[in-house]
Amino acid sequence: MIMDYNSLKVELLCSGVKVPDEIWYRKGGAGPAAGRYFQVPSGAAVNIPVQGKFIERSPFRLESVDGKWALYRDDDFYCEMTPIPQPEFYKMKTTNGIPMWKIALVHGTDCLSTTVDQTCIYWRDGRQCKFCGIELSLEYDTTIKRKSPEQLVEVTRATKDEGRANHMTLTIGSQDTPAEECAILSETVRSIKEQFDIPIHVQTEPVEKMHMEELFASGVDTIGIHIESFDKDIMKKICPGKSGIYYDGVWQSAVDIFGRDQVSSFVIAGLGETDENIIQGCEMLSSIGIVPFVVPLRPIAKTPLADWSPPLPERMIPLYRRIGEIMKRNGVSPLRNRAGCVRCGCCSAISEFF
Ligand code: SF4
Ligand code: SF4
Known part of the structure; x- marks a missing residue:
């Protein structure tokens, strides 16, 4: 299957992802806040929305499995995501x-x-x-x-x-x-x-x-x-x-x-x-x-x-x-x-x- 990671970036920006409660994100602030930084497999970095009512409808979910972050779409594994580490x-x-x-x-x-x-x-x-x-x-x-x-x-x-x-x-x-x-x-x-x-x-x-x-x-x-x-x-x-x-x-x-x-x-x-x-x-x-x-x-x-x-x-x-x-x-x-x-x-x- 050929993955279109440019479109995936847009989908993540528009739909957001469900993440475990403990994940840190910037709640307020100027500009697009309430996001968490990940890289999709092509290397493109995304400030993914993780908070808001619309997230409840998102088909995406991120889970930490064996120290790696897996992106699921409608409960099917979609791809691995790389979290951008906190400084x-x-x-x-x-x-x-x-x-x-x-x-x-x-x-x-x-x-x-x-x-x-x-x-x-x-x-x-x-x-x-x-x-x-x-x-x-x-x-x-x-x-x-x-x-x-x-x-x-x-x-x-x-x-x-x-x-x-x-x-x-x-x-x-x-x-x-x-x-x-x-x-x-x-x-x-x-x-x-x-x-x-x-x-x-x-x-x-x-x-x-x-x-x-x-x-x-x-x-x-x-x-x-x-x-x-x-x-x-x-x-x-x-x-x-x-x-x-x-x-x-x-x-x-x-x-x-x-x-x-x-x-x-x-x-x-x-x-x-x-x-x-x-x-x-x-x-x-x-x-x-x-x-x-x-x-x-x-x-x-x-x-x-x-x-x-x-x-x-x-x-x-x-x-x-x-x-x-x-x-x-x-x-x-x-x-x-x-x-x-x-x-x-x-x-x-x-x-x-x-
Ligand atoms: S986006 Fe509008 S309200 Fe917010 S800092 Fe800029 S001018 Fe002020
Ligand atoms: S995450 Fe990047 S693009 Fe978004 S507000 Fe911050 S500097 Fe700008």
Whole structure:
């Protein structure tokens, strides 16, 4: 039997897996949380959802048998899966006594990731994005509000020492002003780059050109400016805080500053949009040189979308094929991206279908 592991990755992202209770996973946080990292037999890494109502309907189950992880589909053995090991530094503390795993985590195999400031202004007035769990990590006490440059330098050193930091993702909740957001990120990146030669990805709201130049000057290699959905009505409903933000000129400036393939945007599939809406948006982004990082919705516990389901793999597999063709036709390559979510690739199958 020939196994199609690219499609398997999509099925896992969309259906999730049932796992034994004792398995550790990231419960809240920015981006697609509540997942566990495994590699499918082709070597592709996946951030597999393991929590949520939709998991009850998943045909997949993971079981540890004789020290190996077996994936079952409808109770039949499907393939062996390789868990990506937890880094050793999770057992260490910073010099001011904070467990290092509260400062940053390794995503996938080698992407050291953190949310530099775990708060977002839209959570102050109930206008937060309905899929987002950024402040839930504070409730769960799994992180701290603000990570200082010194703490991040320390954790980067520990992670590099064990060979688990080849690139970084630094995200941040929306701050009072874009200037503040970029100043926090720039200061952090500058401190890390003074010590280490490591490509760094940052994620921000759309910001003015001068702020992107400031980020670039501090050493940022790649940037994520996330549109979430190209459907304006959905944005009003799902992302009330972000829905009025202006993106148009920002895309081109970002590519002018960071280069083709080094700018990306999360696009969430499964919010009620049509395939054509996603396709047209990906066409627009790719035509400018931006990588459309299309991810299936990840419903996170305690968020308003907790009981939603991700899109079906039967929808996402052909969609990913079309997005791969669009990127090729426009000369955009996720494989050339130097740092962050696109290079990590655990939450999307765009690289596999490219
Ligand atoms: S802007 Fe939206 S996705 Fe980003 S941190 Fe705030 S609520 Fe979350
Ligand atoms: S794709 Fe981004 S959010 Fe997903 S695991 Fe990788 S670094 Fe984290």
